[in-house]
Amino acid sequence: MxxxxxxxxxxxxxxxxxxxxxxxxxxxxxxxxxxxxxxxDFKFWTWMTADAKRTDESYTAEFKKYSDNGLDAVLINTNADAELLARLTPLATAQGLEVHAWMFTMNRPGDTVALQHPEWYAVSRDGKSTFDNRPYVDYYQFLCPTREGSRNHILSLVDKLSKVEGVSSFHLDYIRYPDVFLPIGLLPKYDLVQDTELPEYDFCYCDACVEKFEELHHKNPREMENTAIDMEWKQFRLNQIKAVVDDAYKVAHDNGKILTGAVFPYPEMADHMVRQRWDKWDIDVVLPMIYHNFYNEEIDWIGFATGQGVKDLEGTGTELHTGIYVPEMSAEDLATAIQLAKDNGAKGAAFFDGNALTDEQLAVIKAAN
Structure with a gap:
């Protein structure tokens, strides 16, 4: 038994x-x-700037290099040239790449149409227009998001580029005001201390913005003692940028395309630095530029900022793909950055920019697929 x-x-x-x-x-x-x-499902992108003088053969070789090394999409800046975009799109798609029409949006340096309308440009608290007084750098020529003329001009460019056959999205860049605060790592370059909102970097105080704000809130921002603590004035400007984005979303979708955008690292920081609250926008995909060295941060900050943005987007339906600045980054650091993006909920990673990607970095991207 x-x-x-x-x-x-x-x-x-x-x-x-x-x-x-x-x-x-x-x-x-x-x-x-x-x-x-x-x-x-994790997508790899790269930003690139086009030059009409280059041959189709040179572009085909570049697109093939990206595709062979695991990249899925290219964000192409043609300076709003729809014909150039239409020329390059089939070359890229033939190599298996998505094409996204990347355009400087509120910042329109050298825009020949806008330059005929000096009143379209953003005005600082000290009364200077970016039409002829550009903050920080010569290419900062920001348009006012409130004026009907400047808004319609921007939306016409969105319409034109998003109609290009084969393009997957219209990609907003500089969809904000000039920097109220620069990234801390860049301040020494301009010999600046920014511990308050300085009037020469605080926008927009043009007549159209002031009049519209007065209609809504019955006070004049030009007469405020401390504009930095007036939440209605701050929210007003956040709303003006949001309105442009939301209209661009409708235009892109009407043309059968999605809307994507390059934004500052996470919504609270973007709000503070450039009046950009991107978790409130109608937009399909955001690519926050989590350039850790601009902020004197360690590489693990890429994970923190990615996770913060993902959390802020919960319930919105908007995807986050982490933007990574590759110059001066080792192949090992790039591998770490990609993994940090994955671990903290990003749906992809975008690299600035294609020309800066080394063979060693491309090998890292290929191995991460």
């Missing part, structure tokens, strides 16, 4: 082990498949 009992227990144990052996590989396989699916 005792031998039968022992034999029964041994048989039961062997059966249990057999069941565990049968369950474990399946569970392991399921987890492996899930991880592989997450990797497959």
């Amino acid at each position: 005792k031998l039968k009992l022992i034999f029964g227990l041994l048989l039961l144990g062997l059966t249990a082990i057999s069941c565990i052996d049968n369950i474990h590989p399946a569970g392991k396989a399921a987890k492996t498949e899930e991880a592989e699916q997450e990797t497959a």
